[in-house]
Amino acid sequence: MRRTLGIETEYGITVDGVDSVDVVAESIALVRAYTEVVPPARDTEMKWDYSLEDPHLDARGFRVEELMQDFDEAKYFVQDLNRRLSFQEIKSDLVLSNGARFYNDHAHPEYSTPECKSLRDIIAQDKAGERIIEECVRRRNLQLAGRGVVKVFKNNTDFIGHSYGTHDNYLMDRRVPFETVIRGLTPFLVTRQLIAGAGKVGIETEEDANPGKFQISQRSDFFSVLVSIDTMNRRPIINTRDEPHANSEKYRRMHVIIGDANMSEVAGALKLGTTSLVLDLLEEDACPMNIELADPIAALKSLSRDPTLRTPVVLTGGRTISPIDLQREYLAAAEKRLRGHGADVDWVLATWRQVLDDLERDVWSCRDRLDWVAKWWLLTTFVEAEGVKWDDPWLQSLDLEYHNVRRDEGLFAELVREGTVQRFVTDEQIRQAIRQPPPDTRAYFRGRCVEKFAKQMTSVQWDELAFGVEPGEAVVQLLNVFDDATVQIYNAAVDNAPDVATLLRSVKHERR
DSSP states (O other): OOOOOOEEOOOOEETTTTOHHHHHHHHEEEETTHHHHHGGGGGGGGOOOOOOOOOOOETTTTEOSSHHHHHHHHHHHHHHTTTOOOOOHHOOOOEOOOOOOOEETTEEEEEEOOOOOOOOHHHHHHHHHHHHHHHHHHHHOOOOOTTEEEEEOOOOHHHHHOOOOOOOOOEEEETTTHHHHHHHHHHHHHHHHHHOOOEEEEOOOOGGGGEEEEOSSSGGGGGEEEEEEEESSSSSEOOOOOOOSSOTEEEEEEEEEEOOOOOHHHHHHHHEEEEHEEEEOOOTTTTTOOOOOOOOOHHHHHHHOOTOOOEEEBBSSSSSOOHHHHHHHEEEEEEETTTTTTTHHHHHHHHHHHHHHHHHOGGGGGTOOHHHHHHHHHHHHHHHTOOOTOOHHHHHHHHHHHBSSSSTTTTHHHHHHHHHHSSSSSSHHHHHHHOOOOOOSSSHHHHHHHHGGGEEEEEETTTTEEEEOOOEEEEETTTTTTTHHHHHHHHHEEEEEEEEHHHHHHHHHOOO
């Protein structure tokens, strides 16, 4: 791929065997358990610089005064006053040697991958997050010594009406008008769940709750508007938060919040790869623009609730199209414009076409690649074997266990052991990603600085690192560290520097 990618995943957390669970406290404890796994992590603990973030900036060219989620933030603030912990202690931010960020986001441990440019790297880094959290779960349960058992799930719902996010991020050219992005991207994202959905038992929205309905996507219940800057309330298909973490004159970060957490490596790679290619089409003015959904929110939900894929998508003017054929419109444009643009691109095009053909021919044939199909097949097999109904609570329990990060317990992990799901990365690549940042992005510079000079670092952000030097601080800006030549210069500088002073002589920085 030619663009920079990243994934932010909030994990669900429970504690079995106790009457009352403070999930915020458990999430904090889980993140801090990492400092036992890798003790030098304490050197970067609580150094994340929130002053450089502004979630109120809107990509449509203005700044909103308040977000609906600000009221949730205020609620958490009141609750947190009783914890006798500072804001930084509650967040418990860590920047890891692989360039990732690991912290407590209210009541969820969140792992944000380092920036990546290849599909192999981003999937390996996403899986590295699972392995890191799995080890933290093991450490936390040793601390509890039988006073409850912590379990963590890479999913997006608690089955009682609350959803937590998995956001995929793409750096793109800011010159593309945002209205063009909305028009071109909306039909693709509504139907992307066909390849990227994680599957779910039940409908959670209050007006039509149905515990016995199997859905393609875990998140589709929770979206109510087409475009908005909010992420926790009135969730939009197109999110307009404008935080590029890069030179804002050149770049926009497309912050996609309408996606499920994938256990399948192939599904995750397809989700990111297909979306990246659609953004390529938008940047090259080659995206299909003749497709407009009559009601995107209704289409999103109706498609999710029909795993047989027979529900057509209604377009403006009353014409209908199958969701598979709508995806093929984007595939055809990508094949015509982008074929031959690299191994990743050609893999995405070939796999995208094969999956769509297989879904049309026989949905079950995709259970070795797509999460929702694998889960549907597992649960259907269970229903038939045990003679239970689809509204049996047992099924939601099994649904949840599909996402268990413990490989000795999780149902998806069992499919991996059985060899019934396709792999995209190797276990060795995942092990390397736990400690090593991608070599071709600025994440390498960040991760190596953490590994070598954490004690001297005073603050960290995606686009800036600060070091304590006399007098004051030296700040290294990473806003423009994206082209290959500049990345190589910065990464070579940190590799060759024996100390911070030498590093600062090799890269641009400013004093403050």
